[in-house]
Amino acid sequence: MDFKILKKIFISTFYLSAFTFGGGYVIVTLLKNKFVNDLKWITEEEMLDFVAIAQSAPGPIAINGAVVVGYKLAGIAGVLSAVLGAVLPPFIILTAVSFFYEAFKTNPIIQSVLYGMKAGVGAVIASVVYDMGSGVVKTGQKTLILIMILAFIADYFLQINVVYIIITVIIIGVLRTVVREKRCLK
Numbered sequence: 111m112d113f114k115i116l117k118k119i120f121i122s123t124f125y126l127s128a129f130t131f132g133g134g135y136v137i138v139t140l141l142k143n144k145f146v147n148d149l150k151w152i153t154e155e156e157m158l159d160f161v162a163i164a165q166s167a168p169g170p171i172a173i174n175g176a177v178v179v180g181y182k183l184a185g186i187a188g189v190l191s192a193v194l195g196a197v198l199p200p201f202i203i204l205t206a207v208s209f210f211y212e213a214f215k216t217n218p219i220i221q222s223v224l225y226g227m228k229a230g231v232g233a234v235i236a237s238v239v240y241d242m243g244s245g246v247v248k249t250g251q252k253t254l255i256l257i258m259i260l261a262f263i264a265d266y267f268l269q270i271n272v273v274y275i276i277i278t279v280i281i282i283g284v285l286r287t288v289v290r291e292k293r294c295l296k
Contacts, residue, residue, distance in 0.1 A: 115184050116191040122149075123176050123195030128203075130172070136234045137172045137196075138164075139241060141179060151183055158245050166276055172196055257282060 122144050130137045138161055145151050152160070160182070164174035173196055180192030207214060214220045246258050257279060264270040 112184070116187055118149075119180055119183060119188055120191040120195040123180075123192045124198060125195075127172065127196045128199035136231055136238070138175060139234055139238045141175055142241065145179055145183075152179065154245060156182065158242060161242065166280065253286070 126137055126140045126144060130140060142154070142157050146154050146157050160175060160178040161171075163178050164171045167174045173193060176192035176196040177189050180188035180190070182188070184191065243258065246254050261275050261279060264275050265272055
């Protein structure tokens with residue numbers, strides 16, 4: 111096992127997790143920038159697949175994303191390294207915050223900082239949506255573009271529970287794969 115790559119996975123996920131505020135979708139952009147753009151360990155298409163897997167699996171998207179990226183790069187050892195790197199920063203930060211919770215709760219400066227961070231998180235989430243959406247559009251597959259648009263309409267306008275949307279999209283994906291496989295066998 112190449113400990114150099116495990117160390118790099120750990121340091122990368124630790125760093126990203128330590129400086130990511132706003133939840134899992136924020137870390138998706140940072141994971142993409144680090145592992146696709148900077149290190150070139152995975153392709154943009156693989157990253158889109160990983161995000162889809164991470165979103166579909168139960169649990170936090172940041173951890174699920176670290177799992178799939180770690181596994182792709184270094185198997186089970188990569189998973190352990192990535193998860194440890196992703197989990198340690200919030201664990202350390204939340205432990206420290208819990209000791210000072212009463213002081214933070216009423217401090218107007220801390221409250222102002224948190225409100226400012228919310229605005230920044232909104233911008234980063236918009237960036238994630240744009241990156242993922244443009245990645246789907248770049249494929250040129252009309253079916254995928256239609257699925258993306260219909261899923262947005264179902265969620266945003268019709269307010270259909272996201273679980274039903276995910277299940278529907280999974281079924282569509284399985285059916286597309288089965289049909290494609292049958293065509294290849296002919």
